[in-house]
Amino acid sequence: DPRFGAQESIIAHNMRSILCVPLKVKNELIGVIYADNRVRSGIFTEASRNVLATFGNQVAIAIENARLFTSLRHTLAEVTELKNLMDNIFASIASGVITADVQDQITLCNRAAEEIIGQETPEIIGRQLDKIIPSIANDILPYLASMRETDEAITDLEISHTLPERGKVDWRLTLSPLKDADQKTQGVAIVLDDLTERKALEAQRRLFERMVSPAVIQQIDPDSLRMDGKRSDITILFADIRGFTSFSEKQSPEKLVSVLNRYLAAAAEAVLDEEGTVDKFLGDAVMAWYNAPVPQSDHTLRAVRTALAIRSAIEKLYLELPPEAQLGFGVGIHYGEAVLGLIGTEKKLEYTAIGDSVNTAKRIQENSRKNQVLISEAAYLRVKKHIYVDKLDALQVKGKSHPIKVYEVLGLR
Template identity: 50%
Template sequence: MRQRLASLRHLVRYLARVTRQDLPAMHTEWERLVALVEDIQRDVEALAVAHRQSLALMDVAQAMNSSLDLDTVLQMVIDYIIRLTQAERGFLMLREEQGELRTVIARHWEQEDLSPAELNFSRSIVQRVVATGEPVLTSNAQHDPRFRNGESVALYHLKSVICVPLKVKDRLVGVIYVDHRMRSGAFAPQHLGMLMAFAHQAATALENARLFQEVRRALAEVSQLKDLLDRVFASIASGVVTVDTEGRIVMCNRAAERLLCASFEEVKGYPWEQVLAPLASTLRSYWPVVVEEGREVVGVEVSPHWPGRGRVYWQLSMSPWYGENRQLLGATLVIHDLTEQRHLEEMQRIFERMVSPEVIRQLSWEQLRPGGERREITVVFADLRGFTALGEQVSPETLVTMLNRYLALAAGVLLEEGGTVDKFIGDAAMAWFNAPVPQPDHALRAVRAAWAMQQRLRQLHPQLPPAWRLGMGIGIHTGEAVIGLVGSERRLDYTVIGDAVNVAKRLEEAARPGQILLTEATWRLVQERVAVRPLPPLSVKGKKTPLRVYEMTGLR
């Protein structure tokens, strides 16, 4: 174009010097001038088109780079291509992992999606671009010797077509295909060049969008995994507390919040020696082992007095907390709460002192239902005679020592017979038979135990000072009662409630030292196995009719 402008300036200067004699020769120069102006005009128009296309490419690049959403980018790509090339339709196809092309966007000049019936294009042209990696421009595919034998070209009456590859680092990732089915020569070589430049921008945008989608999927997976780990971490029954190398609390789960009686927000960032003050001396001794030597500490049992909870029983484990490349971040403290277990163990030990080992071996804990059950039992009450008067003569310590000796004798005999020792009431002991494990001979077990108590008491007396030789009155009754767990969540007793207990207590109160009294209900169950002496009917508190009572004199 510079050469043409130079020629134009030369002609203008020549014409400025023309004289009348030169007019006949001007015709040729004039024609030359017109031709130069027309050429320059075409060059200017081409430059204007190229400028518009460059501006359009800049707009496209800016628009594509403004979004990382893959669907938005793909739709934007085709709409810009159709507008820039004035095509009728545009397709964007991406290559699957298996190598097959998949049409992901198909639009027409009105910027709307093509209907399924309009999804037809020249497969032979597309396959050629995929196979060679080179673009294709044809002004009339039906007359183009390269494609006129293609079935799709003839079937769909295709004319103007441009198909260019989408490449990322020399790797073909798809193709862009535009056509005009009504016009031949709709596309010029400059359209092809523009589309190639545009395809490069589009491929880059598509790759960025694809990478963004992968990153977003990865972040979603990581987020889901984190949520899962958070839920798992929160659901762990044991308390978990993480501490950084400076000794400040970084994280704790819900179980730890319950154990520490403090929320995570209340302890976050605080020194563990402050938050875990009752454990400070213990943890301080193990901190160098874990943090400096990188060793685990497992199964340390402690029983601190924790504010808001009282005495607790915990098992502690500490281990190093590592990050990437085994960088030490701090320590992890795991707290297993054994408080309830220790309380249950203590209850079991108490229960074992109440119930004979034989009964415990047969017992199912499911039988100890809260609320209890009605059952026939035989109740035994045994009380020391003269104990209150003796208490005025000796010290409390001596009195307790002597009492324990008598009650241990009574409890031992009752447990040997499979009885359940319910309680000690001062200098009296209460027990029952036939619960929690059924004992068909419960009445016989009760009278045997009572007889053995009196015999062993006589054997004990020679070992005691005369002032300590106390007698025991025993009352036995058989009747229905409710046996089970009574109380609240904080305090439960395994006990028996019913009139049978009251009757046995009244008989024990009426018995003289060394005497065993039975009600008629008990006597009828054991009459063939014991010797008795009938006594006058006994009037007792709470009963309108006097009770028929028998004194046991021996076993048969």
């Protein structure tokens, strides 16, 4: 063949006969089959070429199949790895995730959903939504219908209900249409968050804020609580319900507590309105103080305004209570030094004020009459430009070697 006779490889290897056919798949060349003979020329015939071509076609198909199988296996490995990754991510999501088809039959749920609902995956998959969580079925089904009608997600849906194993729980749900690649809705995805613990903590904080001034709460670092105190100049207020002991002898415990709470609430609100701190309730009395932990230049005047506000609130209560429940407050106010800090143990703490000044305020209050506000001379000297008073006889009280000079507050100037 003049096309190849002069080729260097032909001469070097003394080729006498050569047969070569292409390997094609769908008209795409993927290789060749080559055969040669160095003894005889003309050994390959047309029939030989046809046989090799037929064989080549089968070889090409086999090679392509092997290549496709390798590619498929590699793709499958990638898909499996991706699926495992997605499963791990899905399982590790803190929020519960549930998917259901258009018939509300659950198709998927993660570990968080199991814990929130209180059931295992085999008990959940394949069942109807309203059968898995029947306690919220009446609440959630109308929203599911609305979501399907509008084809828009519904977010931050909060529901309170009762589970047999856990009692009252609070959940937040987000309902979203579950769409395929063509954006056709195939069901619903529900993201579920358990707010029970957070709601309980919020309720406890609200209760704490009703007992302790918000200013105190902001000053307390739970990670660095110290079992010691700090000396501060404060104004202390004691207010005690007058006539409560005799009143309590004639009332049922339920009515007694109801009336007591009305009076103590009026006193506590008056304290907090002046940014004071309600230290504690002592039976039918309340103790409060000012100028700590946040300094207040007019703290003694705030205490006086609180006492007068308590008296006004009591007068308003009289309009709502029967005559036998129309009690009153006796108030004592003193200014002096006290130690403020956490008292108790790490398991039970109380943020309070301790010192002789506290005892003095208490003794003054014990000597006040119904709806009478008494202040010590130390307190009076700080606010005398702002109030009207009557000077009273000094009090000789238990635990004090010298009489206590007191004034009755008549009003503000």
